[in-house]
Amino acid sequence: MELTCLSKGDGFHYPPCHMLNLCGFRILIDCPLDLSAIKIFSPVPSGVGSEASEYLSDESLDAQNPIQKKQKLERQLTCADLVCEEPWYKTVKALHLWEASFIDIVLISNPMGLLGLPFLTQNPGFFAKIYMTEVTAKIGQLMMEDIVSMHKEFRCFHGPDNSSFPGWIKNLDSEQVPALLKKVVFGESGDDLGSWMRLYSLDDIESCMKKVQGVKFAEEVCYNGTLIIKALSSGLDIGACNWLINGPNGCLSYVSDSIFVSHHARSFDFHGLKETDVLIYSDFSSLQSAEVTEDGCISPDSDNNYISTISDNKDSLLNTEDSLEEMEKLAFVCSCAAESADAGGSTLITITRIGIVLQLLELLSNSLESSSLKVPIFVISSVAEELLAYTNTIPEWLCEQRQEKLISGEPSFGHLKFIKNKKIHLFPAIHSPNLITSWQEPCIVFASHWSLRLGPSVQLLQRWRGDPKSLLVLEDGISSGLGLLPFRPIAMKILQCSFLSGIRLQKLPTLVSVLQPKIFLVPDAVNQRISLAAIKTISILNYFENKTLHVPRIVDNPSVEITTDLASKLSWRKLRQRESFGIARLKGGLLMEDGKHRLVSGLEQEESSGKARPLRHWGSVAPELLLDALLKMGIKGSIEQSTGDNGSEDKSIIHIENPNSGLIEFSEMGTAIITGDENVVSQVFQAIDGVLDGI
Secondary structure: OEEEEEEOOOOOOOOOEEEEEEOOEEEEEOOOEOHHHHHHEOOOOOOOOOOOOOOOOOOOHHHOOHHHHHHHHHOOOOHHHOEOOOOOEEEOOOHHHOOHHHOOEEEOOOHHHHOOHHHHHOOOOOOOEEEEEHHHHHHHHHHHHHHHHHHHHHHHHHOOOOOOOOOHHHHHOOOOOOHHHHHHHHOOOOOOHHHEEOOOOHHHHHHHHHOEEEEOOOOEEEEOOOEEEEEEEOOOOOOOEEEEEEEOOEEEEEEOOOOOOOOOEOOOOOHHHOOOOEEEEOOOHHHHOOOOOOOOOEOOOOOOOOOOOHHHHHHHHOOOHHHHHHHHHHHHHHHHHHHHHHOOOOEEEOOOOHHHHHHHHHHHHHHHHOOOOOOOEEEEOOOHHHHHHHOOOOHHHEOHHHHHHHHOOOOOOOHHHHHHOOOEEEEOOOOOHHHHHHOOOOOEEEEOOOOOOOOHHHHHHHHHOOOOOOEEEEEOOOOOOOOOHHHOOOOOEEEEEOOOOOOOHHHHHHHHHHHOOOEEEEEHHHHOOEOOOOOOOOEEEEEOEOOEEEOOOOOOOOOEEOOHHHHHHOOOEEOOOOOOOEEOOOOEEEEEEOOEEEEEEOHHHHHHHOOOOOOOEEOOOOHHHHHHHHHHOOOEEEEEEEEOOOOOEEEEEEEEEEOOOEEEEEEOOEEEEEEOOHHHHHHHHHHHHHHOEEO
8 A cells, every 4th residue: 555645635625635556546635726826816807906015014123033134025916926827726746747547446525525526537537436415516516616717807807818828827937026925926946837727618527427426425436346435424514524444354444524523513523533544634734723832742632541442432532522612613704794884884795615605604693683783694606506505405414403403493503594585695796687786785795705805705895805894814824924925905994714624633543543544644744743652552654745655565365255055065174284274276357346355156067067177286205205195005015216317316207016017207397107007097096196196
């Protein structure tokens, strides 16, 4: 088995990507887009927003370290540095180096891991089987269609451009270009040029999705009779999953970004991943928010003895502290939006995580209903209506509380009631006629895209950026620097929200102690940040980005299934040289079915033919042992040793003297029986059968 980490990703919106070689099959796990890279493009035509401030903060040079001083003196990043052309999109940087025809299977863990797949499926050499949950397929397809819809605005601004190579890249390859832009375009090592692609079309998306096989929760699918693949909930978002792969050489589990307890999605099903031969851990998300000790490592939950009993470990993994903290964050967002509305300001929410949006819609609507504020909520997206309706039709991928609501006759999410009561308004685009007639300020608007380069968020941010009473809600990491550069100066209040998007590092040792894999593959970046030394019964291997890790063979002797009926018909013989082993002869075939080796026999046909099968022996015959066996059968003889030209023994000969003459000649080439009596030949064969192992 081999594992190659093509990209460690960058949090929820850009998940990791791996290539796995298992049982001779090449498996690609996730195919995301680095949508954060489109921040190098200007969302508005040239000249608009030219008054934007410089990227670096207004701190004095004296307050900066020498490196920052040098960077500021060399070149500051301004709005004019952004690329004012139709954007190209950045795929996984090493993926284009792999031959598409060599990929056998693609596994998609969540909708964000699907966004780059049309680039791969439009390759004429791509014929791989694609698996993902039905929910991931539906939500991911809607997200891709929404991106294509938003991207059309750029063509209205800049006009069509069908060139095969982006000309703007040449303009960025100079010393005058700020280092931050060059790093995004060319990568840290300067080899990211091949990753930039022109955005796919709606036809490309449709063609891609026709190749997808959707799977249900915990449904087993078999690939080529060899691998059994199962999707288990990861808890990250609705439809997101981890993978369990069973094959003839062992069992493998793949753990992506996961959340143990969720208030909207089905929680992390880690019970189905226990005691696998190999566990691949690919959750990089928590590295961004991990608390590090003085020595650079993260200690487990308990400093002295964090591994107690398996039961205690389960309880610690399923505590609700993290989920309650997330609900507190959502409640805080609602309170800030209410305060802004009360002051006469509007709120723009650019968060696009499906689960977070659903919960915020529910909480905001309930909060406004219980208050005296009459503030409309607008959701502006080309897929909003279809997406919000779909989320109430997939109870198997929701948390238990929302499943119970559906069973009791209530909608899984409360937004349906508020849409019906005209408190939540859905519109496909910001220029929709119905939106213009319904528009009212102050208001609360959910508008994509989180990158602040696509969609209605751009126009609304332009509208409200000078209003100090208005509020902008962003996910953490986007509000400073490149993201808001085209909109500066900005007077709006800005609320950064950091939501849980993976397993906290402090819980990792406990999780591994519960799952008990034989081999644990962990990113080197994770292993450097947390101590796993206390887990002494597990083999831990580190893997690195863009390097291939060779994993030792898991199962040396794969098992073979054989039916009881077939086993009862076999004639077993114990081996003389290894008495604990038995051997039988079978005419048939060794097949691979459902990930297991199976013996299929033609025994009935052989028995009906009435032909006895000749014995087959192996090994070399020792003349002394054979002569003893012949003497017991009443055949007398003697042994003669002949020598070669160099004086070494060349061959041995047994001279048969009674009852009839003959000889048996032994050499490296074989054993020859020379006699004119068929009875003697038969007796010699019988003696050899008593000396050698055979069937």
